[in-house]
Amino acid sequence: MAKKKEVTVEEKLRALYDLQLIDSRVDEIRNVRGELPLEVEDLEDEVAGMNKRLEKLQDDLESTDTEIKNKLILIEDAKEAIKKYSKQQENVRNNREFNALAKEVEFQELEIQLAEKHIKEFKAQIEQKNEVIEETKARLEEREAHLGHKKSELNAILKETEKEEKSLLEKSKEYEGQIEERLVKAYKRIRTNVKNGLAVVAIERGASGGSYFTIPPQVQMEIASRKKIITDEHSGRILVDEQLAVEEQEKMQRIFTKI
Structure with a gap:
């Protein structure tokens, strides 16, 4: 029996950020309908x-x-x-x-x-x-x-x-199915508790996207290493580095264009 491939932290972060981009697009559509x-x-x-x-x-x-x-x-x-x-x-x-x-x-x-x-x-x-x-x-x-x-x-x-x-x-x-249940639950809980439903955000100019609190350089390096899932101590959001965010945004934009 083939051994199941272990999912890396980086893959989890990418999947979480992809899920966030999809759900944010749904939010945009629903906001257009508004009231x-x-x-x-x-x-x-x-x-x-x-x-x-x-x-x-x-x-x-x-x-x-x-x-x-x-x-x-x-x-x-x-x-x-x-x-x-x-x-x-x-x-x-x-x-x-x-x-x-x-x-x-x-x-x-x-x-x-x-x-x-x-x-x-x-x-x-x-x-x-x-x-x-x-x-x-x-x-x-x-x-x-x-x-x-x-x-x-x-x-x-x-x-x-x-x-x-x-x-x-x-x-x-589909993307929820690629992420372990524990992380999906945490993601949904954060999405419910934060403004604009942004549970996963990128570092922008040394600060957490969505809250704009400065992230210490050492923590920024840890986030960029993609070795563990790190949350913003102020908002509880899951943080990803800017480069990962750009890559996933480009990938998801190609998917959105085909939908």
Whole structure:
């Protein structure tokens, strides 16, 4: 059985830096999208809420219209009742019967007055609701147009970047598989805790990339020797020398161009 080739520290550093370059490219793509997906989602919720409100207002209008029709029927019935009681008054035998019928007429007249008052109130409600409906429709039209614009914007970005992001995520998994699990976990933990997700950075002008704290010359020499994995004492980032970083950037740029 062939002995498994031992991975050198330098190879681990190169693989970690390659993984960082891939993940940073994914971050860039997602930053281009920015808050757009959330904006679209919020606008969709807002439009759905306004449509629901319009439906309720429309239902209220229909219900109020039914109430008016019922009151108009009640008025007609009351008028018929007044005619009937007034006719009966012509044939009464005594004042008691006449007064009883007069009370019925009076009651029906009050019913008519009350119904007419309610109809007036209902019509005022309808007028008010129609104003709200028109305002809501105008607002809805504006929000739908804004939503359409934002969706087009998002779709254009997705169309442009979706394929690349998918390929990069697959490439990220591939490179993770080349690194021991312990280092991958450490890399992900650092990425979560530091600004811009930079867990592996190069030495730039004698300082740690991303934090800019000066690295002592002796430590710089150790980093350049690529014999062990060294982290920045200030930020916890894994450090690589500038030459390694340039080589890997050029290599990964060729890979990115093909994606």
